[in-house]
Amino acid sequence: xxVRRLELFVSMVLRGGVLVSxxxxxxxxxxxxxxxxxxxxxxxxxxxxxxxxxxxxxxxxVLFLGFLILVATPVVRVAASVxxxxxxxxxVFAAITGAVLLVLVAGMVMGLG
Amino acid sequence: MTPLFxxxxxxxxxxxGFLGALLGLGGGVIMVPLxxxxxxxxxxxxxGASIVAVVATSSxxxxxxxxxxxxxxxxxxxxxxxxxxxxxxxxxLMAGASEAILKTVFGATLLYASGVMWHQMRxxxxxxxxxxxxxxxxxxxxxxxxYDAARGETISYGVSxxxxxxxxxxxxxVVSGLLGIGGGGIKVPxxxxxxxxxxxxxxxxxxxxxxxxxxxxxxxxxRNGFCDGFVTAPVVLxxxxxxxxxxxxxxxVRGVMLKRVFIVVLLALGLRMILSGVGLV
Numbered sequence: 001x002x003v004r005r006l007e008l009f010v011s012m013v014l015r016g017g018v019l020v021s022x023x024x025x026x027x028x029x030x031x032x033x034x035x036x037x038x039x040x041x042x043x044x045x046x047x048x049x050x051x052x053x054x055x056x057x058x059x060x061x062v063l064f065l066g067f068l069i070l071v072a073t074p075v076v077r078v079a080a081s082v083x084x085x086x087x088x089x090x091x092v093f094a095a096i097t098g099a100v101l102l103v104l105v106a107g108m109v110m111g112l113g
Numbered sequence: 114m115t116p117l118f119x120x121x122x123x124x125x126x127x128x129x130g131f132l133g134a135l136l137g138l139g140g141g142v143i144m145v146p147l148x149x150x151x152x153x154x155x156x157x158x159x160x161g162a163s164i165v166a167v168v169a170t171s172s173x174x175x176x177x178x179x180x181x182x183x184x185x186x187x188x189x190x191x192x193x194x195x196x197x198x199x200x201x202x203x204x205x206l207m208a209g210a211s212e213a214i215l216k217t218v219f220g221a222t223l224l225y226a227s228g229v230m231w232h233q234m235r236x237x238x239x240x241x242x243x244x245x246x247x248x249x250x251x252x253x254x255x256x257x258x259x260y261d262a263a264r265g266e267t268i269s270y271g272v273s274x275x276x277x278x279x280x281x282x283x284x285x286x287v288v289s290g291l292l293g294i295g296g297g298g299i300k301v302p303x304x305x306x307x308x309x310x311x312x313x314x315x316x317x318x319x320x321x322x323x324x325x326x327x328x329x330x331x332x333x334x335x336r337n338g339f340c341d342g343f344v345t346a347p348v349v350l351x352x353x354x355x356x357x358x359x360x361x362x363x364x365x366v367r368g369v370m371l372k373r374v375f376i377v378v379l380l381a382l383g384l385r386m387i388l389s390g391v392g393l394v
Contacts, residue, residue, distance in 0.1 A: 078190075
């Protein structure tokens with residue numbers, strides 16, 4: 001992959017994450033306005049709620065999915081770069097970005113633990 | 114949640130997203146006090162909304178900067194290794210550190226950085242001092258180039274003193290982990306004043322990096338207290354729009370102008386940090 005293609009690829013990942021998460025947030029706020037449903041889970045979120053919502057795609061659930069996609073965007077960007085550098089045979093940068101991904105995921109697991 | 118509240122939140126977010134994208138700061142340090150003082154939000158809700166907004170600023174502005182080849186991705190990924198390691202260290206240190214001392218030291222560092230940048234700009238009349246790659250930067254291919262739309266020419270630059278900047282980025286990561294901020298106020302001066310990276314490339318590369326550091330903290334916040342989502346959503350949407358505009362404006366502004374604004378904002382942030390550290394704000 002040339003430098004230019006890598007840039008366009010990374011830019012596309014970032015733009016996609018931003019647009020999709022933004023769309024979820026607009027939809028969530030629109031649903032909130034239409035339904036007036038301000039219910040949302042109290043305290044620490046459970047995995048069950050994250051997947052299924054209560055009910056599925058309640059305004060709070062839609063907003064949550066939007067935030068989740070947004071926060072995942074930089075992580076996906078790093079993962080995508082690891083793949084790109086490996087396919088390029090740029091081992092030094094594959095190792096650097098791979099280490100970043102590892103620390104990032106470890107940090108997230110630690111924070112959630 | 115009244116329409117007026119939503120409008121005010123959107124406006125504040127637009128402004129800090131714009132400045133964050135323009136200056137490579139992430140924007141959290143600008144947004145939190147505004148949300149607390151102007152909207153009367155409790156600090157933890159403001160901080161939670163702001164950490165998600167920082168990810169928004171980073172990803173939205175980076176999508177523009179990377180596409181237009183201003184971001185130095187190799188340098189960004191190299192320094193990211195330091196900031197993420199630092200952030201994990203910082204989060205681990207959390208219990209032992211005094212926030213007051215930390216804020217005061219951090220504030221003083223920002224003041225020092227703005228002073229160095231000001232002095233450098235005054236003595237050279239430029240937003241950066243061209244230097245060749247150092248040995249390490251040469252090996253990793255960290256130098257870069259970009260087309261500067263404001264000057265109408267392609268600017269090539271080397272990255273000098275890459276290891277000191279790597280070390281400073283690690284400390285920026287520790288501070289991010291400890292104080293829950295993006296750390297752009299340290300990354301930009303490090304790249305620009307220490308490693309002689311042009312201001313525009315430093316701003317774009319800092320924005321590129323910030324999202325990675327902020328993502329882990331943002332995830333923890335979202336998971337722990339989600340009912341503030343109704344506040345966070347308008348804030349994040351405003352930030353997305355503001356930072357898309359900010360990145361486009363930054364492409365057209367001259368580096369010297371960018372640096373001037375940066376120095377002033379850094380000065381203000383440093384003072385605010387110190388005041389907050391000694392308990393006056």
